Amino acid sequence: MKWDVIASAQKTLEREQGYIVKDWGGRLPIALAYANSYQVGMSSLALHTLYRLLNKQPQVVCERVFLSGRSRQPLITLESQHDILDCAVLAVSLSFELDYINLAALLRQAGMPPQAEQRDETYPLLLLGGPAVTANPEPLAAISDAFFIGEVEEAISPLSSLLWEAVDAPRAEVLAALARLPGVYVPSRAPLPVKRRWVRRLDDYPTASTIFTPDTEFGDMYLMEISRGCGRGCRFCLAGYTYRPPRERSLAALLAQAQEGLKQRDRIGLVGAAISDYSQIDELVAALRRLGARISVSSLRAKPLSETLVAALAESGVRTLTLAPEAGCESLRRLVNKGITEEDILAAVELAQRYRFPALKLYFMIGLPGETTDDVAAIATLVDTIRKRFSGEIAINVSPFVPKAHTPFQWAAMAAPEILEERLAALRAGLQRENAELKTESIAWSRIQGVLARGDRRLGRVLAAMEGHTSLRAWEKALREQGLEEEEYLRERSWDETLPWQVVDMGVNLDYLRVEAERAGLGLACPPCTGSGCDRCGVCKPGEGEES
Numbered sequence: 001m002k003w004d005v006i007a008s009a010q011k012t013l014e015r016e017q018g019y020i021v022k023d024w025g026g027r028l029p030i031a032l033a034y035a036n037s038y039q040v041g042m043s044s045l046a047l048h049t050l051y052r053l054l055n056k057q058p059q060v061v062c063e064r065v066f067l068s069g070r071s072r073q074p075l076i077t078l079e080s081q082h083d084i085l086d087c088a089v090l091a092v093s094l095s096f097e098l099d100y101i102n103l104a105a106l107l108r109q110a111g112m113p114p115q116a117e118q119r120d121e122t123y124p125l126l127l128l129g130g131p132a133v134t135a136n137p138e139p140l141a142a143i144s145d146a147f148f149i150g151e152v153e154e155a156i157s158p159l160s161s162l163l164w165e166a167v168d169a170p171r172a173e174v175l176a177a178l179a180r181l182p183g184v185y186v187p188s189r190a191p192l193p194v195k196r197r198w199v200r201r202l203d204d205y206p207t208a209s210t211i212f213t214p215d216t217e218f219g220d221m222y223l224m225e226i227s228r229g230c231g232r233g234c235r236f237c238l239a240g241y242t243y244r245p246p247r248e249r250s251l252a253a254l255l256a257q258a259q260e261g262l263k264q265r266d267r268i269g270l271v272g273a274a275i276s277d278y279s280q281i282d283e284l285v286a287a288l289r290r291l292g293a294r295i296s297v298s299s300l301r302a303k304p305l306s307e308t309l310v311a312a313l314a315e316s317g318v319r320t321l322t323l324a325p326e327a328g329c330e331s332l333r334r335l336v337n338k339g340i341t342e343e344d345i346l347a348a349v350e351l352a353q354r355y356r357f358p359a360l361k362l363y364f365m366i367g368l369p370g371e372t373t374d375d376v377a378a379i380a381t382l383v384d385t386i387r388k389r390f391s392g393e394i395a396i397n398v399s400p401f402v403p404k405a406h407t408p409f410q411w412a413a414m415a416a417p418e419i420l421e422e423r424l425a426a427l428r429a430g431l432q433r434e435n436a437e438l439k440t441e442s443i444a445w446s447r448i449q450g451v452l453a454r455g456d457r458r459l460g461r462v463l464a465a466m467e468g469h470t471s472l473r474a475w476e477k478a479l480r481e482q483g484l485e486e487e488e489y490l491r492e493r494s495w496d497e498t499l500p501w502q503v504v505d506m507g508v509n510l511d512y513l514r515v516e517a518e519r520a521g522l523g524l525a526c527p528p529c530t531g532s533g534c535d536r537c538g539v540c541k542p543g544e545g546e547e548s
Contacts (some may be wrong), residue, residue: 005073006081012038013078018050018211019262021079022061028164030054031077031124033065035094035102041066043217045225046093046130048210051376053153054091057160064091065090067106075110084110087124088167094130097452098445100140100463101470103128107143108468115464116145116187121171125163132453134196135242136405136501139452141187144458145171146178149504150196150241151228153205155272159184185458185504202228202254207271208322212264221269221296222261226254226284231529232301232327233521234370235337235408239273241513242406242506244539245531246273251280255287267294267316275309276301282308288515289315299324299363303344306482307351307513314355314438321352326361327371328378334372334523337516343381359393361388366423367401367415369520376423380430396431398424399441402450405501406508410508413492414450415440417443444472451489456500458484509538 013019032051039049047064054062061190063077065084075084084090093105107114112123119126128140129148136146148155162181165172181185183197203347207225214220217375229243258268268288275297278284285308288295294316300309302323313321325345327333333340351358364379383396398422403412420443431438451461465478479486493499495514516526533540 002074005076006418009076009078009081012213012215012498014212015215016211018209019064020055020062022055022210024061024082026059026082027061028059028089028160028167029058029082030089030091030163031060031065031084032064033084033090033092033106034067035071035092035099035106035114035206036067038066039216042211042213044093044095044096045207045209045223048223049205049207050091050152051167052210053156053205054160057157059164059404060160063087065106065110067102068109068254073109074408075106084124085112087165089127090124091129092129094128094132094140097132097139097449099132100452101448101466101475104143104463105468105470112144112397114462117181119145119171125171125174131238131242134504135238135502135506136453136455137185138457138500138503139455139459143421143439143463144187145184147176147187148197149183149194151198152183153199155181155197156184180517183410186466192503194503195505196507198243198507199228199249201247202247206253206257208257208261209264214274218269220265221267222265222268223260224254224257225249225271226275227272229531231278231531232274232277232339233337233516233526233529234339235335235516236290236326236401236404238404238407240407241508244506244508244537245529246277247531251287252460253293254284258288258291258293258338261391262291262293266292267296269296269298271298274301275299276305281306282547286311287308288312298322299361302340302348305344305348305351310351310355312427314357319357320359320361321348321357322361322363323348325382326363326365327366327375327383328380329375331523332368332371332375332378334525335520336368337520337526339525341384341529345382345387346385347544348362353390357392359395360390361395361397362386363397363399365401366427367420369409369412371415371423373426375421376427377430379427380434383431383434383436387436394434394436396436396438397440398427398438400443400446401407402453403447404453405499406506406513408513408520410454410501410513411493411495411497414447414490417447420446447486447490448472448475454493454500455489458482506538507537507541512537 054060063079093513126145134149160534175186178184179190185194209223213310227245227248230240295312299322403409414511461482466474
């Protein structure tokens with residue numbers, strides 16, 4: 001093993017606080033990997049939570065692994081600098097579809113054959129989880145030994161015990177035992193569909209920063225999740241459907257967490273899909289400020305928008321207020337069920353001006369179902385209206401719409417690249433006079449995301465054929481060699497078509513999603529999900545989310 005790799009790992013640890021080192025003797029060694037760089041991985045609150053929960057298990061030693069920027073560099077665990085192949089389990093959290101390509105590169109770098117059928121007991125068991133694979137594990141079904149579907153907190157203890165007891169058993173026996181555990185999908189043998197696991201009482205499982213390092217985007221703050229899921233029902237949003245129902249942590253639990261976090265950092269980062277929907281947001285913000293905390297959030301809904309929160313962000317030195325109108329016109333926002341009007345957006349902008357934020361960031365999508373060129377032009381018109389009310393810098397982020405599994409738009413086609421290019425060009429021209437910075441997501445990579453989001457297990461062959469390369473050219477070459485085309489996955493799906501992701505059950509009725517898709521075409525809104533136990537979408541059935 002190269003000594004410079006070990007030295008680099010040790011240098012990284014020297015800059016961290018809170019990492020855990022355990023004796024490997026008699027314990028199950030798990031490599032917890034993030035299929036991206038250290039900086040990106042350590043910004044993931046899910047990684048922090050998994051690391052803490054796994055290391056709480058007395059029979060487990062869990063150490064972190066990140067994708068190296070140098071493909072020939074050996075991959076080692078950060079804490080004790082063991083080779084990955086010394087571990088019994090390689091657990092990987094995947095939040096984004098494009099990290100599937102990084103996963104294939106990580107396996108190659110670790111010396112593990114990418115296809116599950118090529119690996120025996122001499123290799124670590126590959127266990128995948130996270131939002132992306134929960135929604136659709138099939139593109140990785142030929143690569144992974146098993147998947148965890150949903151929220152893993154309640155299953156950590158039984159899962160760890162099962163793996164520890166079966167660590168020396170033949171691989172087939174381990175997989176058979178895993179397939180019997182609720183929430184685990186074993187492609188080779190699990191009964192289908194596999195039901196998503198979800199946690200009913202968030203207070204039972206605190207979710208906050210565990211390790212502190214300056215070498216990450218959020219290095220100056222203590223992150224804590226205040227809620228999970230979003231009830232707004234935006235028809236394009238994966239999180240809004242795969243994390244149903246929306247749930248909150250109690251004010252008391254959050255303040256207790258914050259008091260611990262303030263021993264490490266004076267800035268608290270509030271994490272959640274809909275921060276301003278938290279029912280006690282004003283009380284939480286006021287209490288955090290009394291504790292001396294500075295406050296940060298990633299983005300805010302234009303409605304509801306707590307002025308108390310906005311004021312606290314300004315007082316905390318936050319420079320940019322981030323909003324996501326998604327579309328420039330009312331009709332398209334109704335179509336996606338965004339639930340905000342232009343008046344709501346402008347009221348939020350006026351708050352940003354009143355509290356003298358130096359910058360405003362706005363997120364939009366192009367290529368939405370039913371979108372016209374006039375709808376795209378409306379983005380520039382809206383920005384022009386905003387410019388008249390806001391004197392600071394304005395940054396516009398535009399991304400192509402990508403249809404996602406288990407949403408009302410799961411049947412929709414993704415817009416053709418030439419249409420997206422044409423609309424981006426028109427938008428650039430329309431924004432030229434607005435003195436606004438425009439950033440756009442790559443159309444080519446957005447299309448790959450779309451392929452992976454609604455793909456089937458044939459894509460595992462494509463990822464394996466990339467041979468550890470992560471370039472656009474390598475993807476196109478591997479796809480062509482496997483006789484597949486992107487359009488096969490990006491096309492419109494029929495109502496009666498069997499969808500690859502139906503191997504998992506999110507709890508949301510297929511009929512409900514279809515009705516929502518039809519209502520979108522009529523421009524009809526859907527009332528928010530409150531998580532109060534109605535049976536409208538099917539998630540809140542008695543016993544759902546609990547261990548069986």
